[in-house]
Structure formats: structure tokens, C-alpha cells
Amino acid sequence: MATREMSRRDILRIGALSALALTTMKLNRAEAKTVQGRMDSLVMGGKDVSPVTKKERKAIPTACWSCVTRCAAMGYVEDGRLMKVESNPNSIRTEGVMCSKGQSAPNEVYFPDRLLYPLKRVGPRGGGKWRRISWDEATDELAKRLKKLRDEGRPEKFFFHYGRMKGSSSKLIKSVFLKKVYGVGSYGNHTSICEGGKWTGQELTWGKHYDNWDMDNTRFVLNFGSNIFETHTNHIPVAHRLIRAMKERGVELVTFDVRLSNTAAKSTEWIPIRPGTDGAVALAMCHVIMKEGLYDREFFKFIKATKNHKASVDEKISSLKKHLSRFTPEWAEKESGVAASKIAALARKFAKTKPACVISYRGAVAHYNGAENERTIQMLAAITGNVDNPGGRCRGVGAKWKYPKPKYHVKARKLKIVDGPKKGPLHAKLPTHHVSQLVLRMIKDGSQGRPEIYLWYCYNPAYVNGENREYAEILKDEKLIPFTVTSNIVYDESSRLADMILPDATYLERWDWEDMVSPAQIPEYYIRQALVKPLGQSRDFADVVCEIANKMGLPMGFNSKEEFVRLSCEHTPKIKDLPGGGFEYMKTHGVWHDPKEKPHYYGYRKEVKEKDLKKKGVIFDEETGVYWNWKKSKAKSEEEAKKKGYRHTKKAYKGYVGQKIGDKVYKGFKPDKINKSGYFELYSDILEEKGFSPMPTYYPIPEHRRKAPDQLVLTTYKVAMHIHSRSTHRKWLAELFHDNPAWINPETASRLGIGDGDRIKVRSEVDEIVTKARVTDNIVPGIIAISYHVGRQESGRYASGRKSPFGRDDDIDLKFKWWNEYGVHPNWVIPNWVDPVSGQQRWMDTVVTVTKA
Amino acid sequence: MTEEKKGLTRKEFLKLAAVGAGVAAGSGLVAATEGLSAKGPVKWVMVIDLDRCIGCKACHVACKAEFDVRLGVFRSSVIDYEYGRYPDARRDFLPWLCNHCDNPPCVKVCPVEPVEAEFKGIKFTKKATYKRPDGPVLVDQQRCIGCGLCIMNCPYKVRFFDPAKKAGGNPAANPASKCDLCVHRLDAGLVPSCVNTCQGRARIVGNLNDLNSEVSKLMRGARVLLPEKGTKPQVYYIGEGAARINDALRKGIDIRIEANSEYQLKVWKNGPYAG
Secondary structure (H helix, E strand, C coil): CHHHHHHHHHHHHHHHHHHHCHHHCCCCCCCCCCCCCEECCEECCCCCECCCCCCECEEEEEECCCCCCCCEEEEEEECCEEEEEEECCCCCCCCCCCCHHHHCHHHHHHCCCECCCCEEECCCCCCCCEEECCHHHHHHHHHHHHHHHHHCCCHHHEEEEECCCCHHHHHHHHHHHHHHHHCECCEECCHHHHCHHHHHHHHHHCCCCCEEECCCCCCEEEEECCCCCCCCCCHHHHHHHHHHHHHHHCCEEEEEECECCHHHHHCCEEEECCCCCHHHHHHHHHHHHHHCCCCCHHHHHHEECCCCCCCCHHHHHHHHHHHHCCCCHHHHHHHHCCCHHHHHHHHHHHHHCCCCEEEECHHHHCCCCHHHHHHHHHHHHHHCCCECCCCCEEECCCCCCCCCCCCCCCCCECCCCCCCCCCCCCCCCCCCCCCHHHHHHHHHHCCCCCCCEEEEECCCHHHHCCCHHHHHHHHHCCCCCCEEEEEECECCCCHHHCCEEEEECCHHHCCEEECCCCCCCCCCEEEECCCCCCCCCCECHHHHHHHHHHHCCCCCCCCCHHHHHHHHHHHCCCCCCCCCCHHHHHHHHCEECCCCCCCCCCHHHCECCHHHHCCCCEEEECCCCEEEEHHHCCCCCHHHHHHHHHHHCCCHHHHEEEEEECCEEECCCCCCCCCCCCCEECCCHHHHHCCCCCCCCCCCCHHHHHCCCCCEEEEEECCCCCCCCCCCCCHHHHHHCCCCCEEECHHHHHHCCCCCCCEEEEECCCCEEEEEEEECCCECCCEEEEECCCCCCCCCHHHHCCCCCCCCCCCHHHHCCCCCCCCCCHHHHCCCCECCCCCCECCCCCEEEEEEC | CHHHHHHCCHHHHHHHHHHHHHHCCCCCECCCCCCCCCCCCCCEEEEEEHHHCCCCCHHHHHHHHHHCCCCCCCCCEEEEEEECCCCCCEEEEEEECCCCCCCCHHHHHCCCCCEEEEECCEEEEECCEEECCCCCEEECCCCCCCCCHHHHHCCCCCCEECCCCCECCECCCCCEECCCCCHHHHCCCECCHHHHHCCCCCEEEEECCCCCCHHHHCCCCCECCCHHHCCCCCEEEECHHHHHHHHHHHHCECHHHHHHHHHHHHHHHHCCCCC
């Protein structure tokens, strides 16, 4: 369109101006506020009408939970039944739009195979026979078993493993109940099978993780392996801003991916790349930028690029230039398959377009070299000054809720099975987000002890990790784990291996406060409220936890999550003072942000106040230039703290105050989880000590180096209409996507004698699967791509064709379901391997042999 | 979008419209002056900006939810159209729904006897399938006899038998169904369900008879599906991919084709009009 051409020219002009005066740039969304707009005479949203009765439906503000993005939403209810969920038009995050997953919400409540009653197994574990029990029986038994462990002084033998728990659910269950009240400090999460390596890469460079991509203000987006238009941890809030930026301001998006995802398809340019080589390309870009003097000299003040933290800017620049000298575009071309000329041109464009945003996700990080790739991508942002600036890669900003904390003084005990083994090929040296894919392996191993009760929540360990066959066997083995419990809404591959099933409420039937990162860089406070009563006998697991705590004689000061949310609204600054009271206001509006608040940028540039340096316990560390409060660390005395120093005192980062640079002390890049300095660290003493390169480098994937010419690399991916492993029971989504033939390039297929639609055998060193081939030009030669949402053995009739225990037949659509192909799950053949730095699961690295079946 | 909204005066628009009319013939480009008047009744149309569509299918699912549409059939969907050889492989997305034609073949073939009807003071004749004076082509399932003529004659394949309902004019058959542009929402002053959810704001609904409406301003260069059929569709496509929409319609892949056809096949084989 003409406007697109126009705006591109405009942008070039504006770009030149703003490069000189970036700080004065006007933010087009600094005063982000309501977007409840109109389209001509029509209202965009916030209400709904029945197509049958034409009556307006009851509108209740709430929040989605389909994925971790947790968009503020509106639920529409008619005669006590949830009819529809839309976005909350007043949310500054979503600005009133929603994805397909969010729109399928009614399916989540009413799917016919939903678990609605507490169940106890009859016969052997995994035998599939169940009897209904009462809630009293269920909570009595759990409370009794838990109390026994606690009374015997070994609460850590209760192992809780969650797949997703955020906002108030996380605080109530984990921070309050498990840690403070019950006294267990070890629990499993799932971050390492998601993007843990990305977070470790960030913690090593700029401290606390989460990068928000400021699409509203950027002028160029460079994408390493993010499928932002189909899926992302902050999907809708960022994706809709990106497409708007592209259309209205002519922003270009360049995507590196092994596969033509919808994001690649929608990009200005898709650049196919060999798997696991993103870091090589990013390094070569940094090489060009440094060599050609295109770097942002000013930002180097905040960079650590040498061992000596007092190095001058010139010294840092020359150190980095020297380090990068061998990573030429020609070298990167050999690794990645991306033309050297393309790498150099993109490097120049990225460095010269101000501001520009480099984005990354699992395509870059779910590898052997994942954390290092993220570190390299962080470096690309840093040397061009695109860090925490309008239009760049910003530090995430979210709501800060206060919540009730009962007074218990227990020292939490831990079972050391969450970080993988301490030696051998599966040892990760810096697993800041744990190694969840190895928890079951650690249980089998037994050297660090085993849990007596294993309870998983919003998690499907036998399906979501690699090596599914082995993991199901471990879970099934009553000798390894005497008692297994799950709280779930769906009877999935792991629920069937539980001894007791607690039917969970869906997110549409429960309460929460939420705090996900705001792409507007202004925190948004929002809540989730129950839209309808929990179906059947299902109950929010957090409410069950409250009851169990009471039954153990450990009251927490609240008896339900709704009460916890109310108390949080009454205690959180600003929220508590809202008109009508915080809880009432949030129930009516669902969302709130401070209209006076300015977007958060450049936090690192703030100077630390003199008085904060003089607080009791604050000392200066010569080695790093860090001011820190030793009292917040594990040091027992000031003397010990000074002797060990900031870097070698346990949990010293918790006392971080500021970074001395020259004669000033800045807030800098505050560390999290590791004792990093306040610099943006390109030189990492921590990595150096662990035996890795202190400066960002490239670690080729060893198995790819060794693979035979005919072998392929297996990569997995997500699609726009599913949520990880959590949505195949939703009929409207399953109807759109229920089969997952393996993508394979025509050249590769012909070499292997495989035709479109052929049955193929995919064999790795751990297992094999048989699936179908889809021969397509949408993929790099030499790899095979299989989406991982489907290939269910359970999860009900829409997902697997199998009816779940006590499944109902009252859904009319069971009669109209027209598919009977359910796909093949790729995780069976993917080993549970780790990035040796972060422990990140190496989803995209598996070498496979593919033959016609 | 917003710039255009502010920038174009009515005079400029008329000029553009005239230019558009000149180049319209044969290319699928639309003569934007057709049916245009400064005043007059509301005429709802939809403009789809393909630059803004990211193929997420939220519209598809939002429509399913809005009408609790049965499995196997769809009112609105998105076609994926793939073309080009590696490494220049490409994928387009084509949002697909009833075109609410000004010259609708479905209405023409409907054998149900027309009756006089009125909408907001405007008189019109109404078969079981009819065009409401404000634009939407609708189905009166109470009068529908489930003969399937409209389904067979829609060149866009957007109609289907509503599997769980009975045709009022022939309870042995299923009635025809399709996108109705969410008239219940339009009548309540609300955008259609697909427009509400669309994250790229690719779907834009508005009054084409209002020269200042967003849809009127987006008409320049707009194209329609299968213009050679003479159906005068009132769903317009703009953006870089608009030139390829007819290829996408003919060659693109969509679940709807599979699902609808499975169900329709069953109906044609076993239904009241089998054989």
C-alpha cells in the first residue's frame, strides 16, 4: 500500500534525526491508556449479545490462563454457563485482542472427558481402574501422609512438581504453603524444558531475566528463532504490537529459522539457518559492528568486557574487537549456511537503524549452546545500545503485588534432585532455573534420595519431557515412588499413573491476581475471577492446599484463593486505595495501571543515593566494584563477607546495592540468582571459573559434528492453535490441528527415497517412532520438523479418541467429530539432554535416522 | 490506518474512487463507486487487510464460540496458501467467510417463496436466503427447506448444512447456515466476533455508505474473490497479498475443506435429497 512506502521514507528521515537525539524521542505510547475504541459507530468489545435471544450476556472481567501470557480477559455468561471469552478492551497489554487459544475457553470447562471427581486407583498403578472418593477422604489421606513426613522431620520427602504456576497461585502454593508453612524448599518446575537457557544467558549478562521487546517504538526487528506470531511467553501483547509496527510504521522483521513458521512467513525476510547456529551468526554480526565502528560507544561505559572492571571504554572496545576478530561472516557462513554478505549487511542495518530490537527464543536457545547463544544475542543488543531503551530489548516490567505471609519459622529442607547430577555428561554447571527434565531420572538414580509422595500440578511429566517411554516406567514404578498424586483437569498420560487424582478447577472457575510483563513498560495489575462455579466436584488446587493445611493444624490466615486475592488487593500499595476499595475495583474492572506512571526505561543509568550506600551492612567490594549488603547474603559476619568477597559469598547478589563506575555508583544491571556485578557483563568471571569462555563464544553441537551424512536433525515446534501439551482436549483447537506429519525438504526426501505422505520411521539413539512425511519447501534441507502438541495416548476423545474414566457423553459434538488421526509425539525419541551451562533441555539437537517405514 | 483516516478528505476520496473504477475491470480490483452514495441507509461491508493477518485463526475460533458452531462445519476460517520453492518458499493467509454479495447467487437459486418484509422502514422481499437492506446475506432457518441449492451454488463454498438443526420448512432436513456478519452484534452496536478478536486488526467492518468510515477510506486498490462470477462481493481484500487471493482460494489448504466436505458428503449421500 501507498502508506507503507510513505512511512518507510518517513522512517529513514526520522531515523537520521533520532539517532542524534534518541533521548528526546517522543514515545507514541508513553501515555498508553484505554483502547476501548470504536470502529466507526460500533463498539470494539467489552460486551456480548446472544445470537439466539439477542439479550446481552453477563460480562465478568477475568484473565486467561491458556498460556503463560495470561491476558486480561472478559468472560460472558448466560444462565450460569460460560458462553464466550474475549479480551478485556481496557488492558494496556492486550489492547482488546485475543488469540485462538484464548477464544477456545468454553471448551476448557465443558469438554466431556474432564476430570470432575476425586479418584483413587483400584488395582495396579497405571491399570486404568478407578473408584470415586469424596473430597473428605482425599484431603484426609493427603493431610495424614503429609503430616507424618513433617512430624518426622523430613518434609522434603514430599516432592511437588508444577508445570505452570504464576501470580497468586504460585505465591500461595509455593512461597507460602510449601516453603514457609510446610517447610520444603525443593520443588520441581518446568523452565528448563521451556527456555531456561535463555534466562541463564540473561542472568549472566544483565541480571534478572525477562526481555520485553518494545515493538511500539522500534524501527527494526531481528529475530533469532522466535515464533512470535504463533506463540510466545508474552504472545498477544507483543505480537499484535509487532504486526501493527510493521503495517503502520513500515518496520521490517527479519527472521532466522530452520522452518517457515507463520512468523517467518510474515517476516519481511525469512533467512533459513542450520539448527543451533544462531550464535555463530550473531557473533559474526558483532564482529562486523565492532570492526566497522558501528557500535554505541556510550553504552560501553556500562559494559564489562575485560577481567578488570575498571577498564576504560577504549580498553573494553579493544578487548571485544580482539575477542571477536576470528568470528568473521565467512566463518559464520560455513557454520550456519547463511551467506556472509547477508550477515554483514544485516549487521550494518541493525547497528544503523535506531532503535532496533533483537529478539530470540527456543529456535536459538533450546540447544546444547542455548545459554551461550542468548548471551551472544544480548551482546548484539548491548554493543548497539539497544538495551532497556525505547524500541529495544527492555527489562520486563510487571505488577508488584503484596500478599499475606503467615508467620511460621521453619527452615525449609531440600531434596537435591532438581538440578540434575553433579557430574557426568548430564551435569549442568549453572542451572539457575533447574533441570526439570532430569527429576524423574534423579528419582530413578536414587543417590540423592527419593520422594515418598510425588504430586504434580499443571504438569504431565510422562509426556512433556523427552524419552517418554522411560519416564512413564519410572512414574509407574511403586518401588521408586510409593505414592503419586496429581491435580488436573484432564486425564492425561501422567494422570493415569497417579494413585490419586484431584479434579482441579479450570482457570475460568477460580481466582488469582496476575502480574505478567507489560509490553508498554508500565506495569498492569489484573485479576482472574471465577466466571462460573467449578463443574462437578472440581476444586481449585490452591483451595485444596488451604484445606489440607488446616487439617494438618497449620492455618495460613486465609481459607481460599479468593480470600488470598482479596487480602492481596487490600494490602498492595495503590491498589488498596482505588475507588470503592481495591478488591471491588478489580472485580469490576479487572485491570488497573497507574495513569501517571511513565514507561520504564534506562533503569541502569540511575545513580544510587548516598544514604543507601551508608546503610548498615553495605560494604564495597574491590574486586568487582559492587556495593552490597552482606546481611542479605549467607555470610555470618562482615569479616567473613569481606574475606570471601562479593563473588564468593553465597547469595551475595541478594544484597546488591550498586555498581561503581568511575567515581559514580549506578543501579546498573542488578543481578539475580548469581553473584554477577552491576555491569552488563560480556566478560563473565562466573563462567570463567566454571571452565567456560568468559566472553560470548560459539560452541558447535558435538552430535551434529559427528552425525553421518544421511542422518537428519530433529526439531520440534509449536503452532498458533495449541498450547504446549495443554489444549488437545479443546475440540475447536483439536479440529484445527490434530495431526502432525513430519516436515522434510524435497531435496532431503528424495535423497532418502521418501515421498509426500509416506510412512516413515524416525530413530534416535533412545527410541523410535513411525509417522508420516510431509514433503515441503518450508524447511531447511537436512532436518525434520515435528510439532509436539499432539500424539496423545490419553486426554480424552478429541485428543486421542480414548474416553477418559467417568467421561460424559453429553457433548453433542462427540457425534460430529470427524477426525480419527491424532498425530505422533516426537518427544519419545528426544533424549533428556542438557546444555552444560544452563541445564536447558536440548529439544532441537537430536540426530535421527529417517527411513521409509 | 490512522493516517489515512485523518488524511483523506471527501473530495480526495471521490477522486480516488473514480480512479479505482477506471482500473477495476478484469483484475478483481473493485470499482469503489459502485453502490456509493453520500447518504442513504447503512451498508455493512468488511475490509480485510492481508498485511495485518498473521494466520493465527483467532477469528475462526471466536466464530465457533460466538455461535457454538458444530464440529465439521465453519462459518469463517483462514486459508493457508503456500507457494514458491525453497529457500523462497512463502505462505499467505486468506481470511475466508461469506462475501455478503450484492448479487448473491444463493438468493437467486433459493426456491422458497418470497414474502414482503421490512427492515428499519425499508421494504424488501425475503426468501429463506435473503439480503437484508443493510448488507448482510442471511438465512431464515425457520423457512429454509434444506434443499442445498444455495450451498451448491455459492462459488465461495462458505455455506453448509447446519448439522444439529432442523430446517423449519422441512424438519427432515438440516437448514443451510453460514456467516451472518454477526448481525446480532451489529444490531447491538458491536463489531462482529472475528473483528473483536483479530490481533492484527486485519478485519475491519463498517458502513460503506459513509464516506468517512474506515472501510470507505480503505477501498482504494481493494480486490474481491472471483470477480468474474459477477456476484459483487462485499468482503474486500487489501494489502500486498490481495493480488493473490484468487490463487489462495483455488489452491490454498484449509481444514474447512476437509471438514465441511466430510459432513456434506454424509448429508448428500444419506440426507433427504440423496440420489
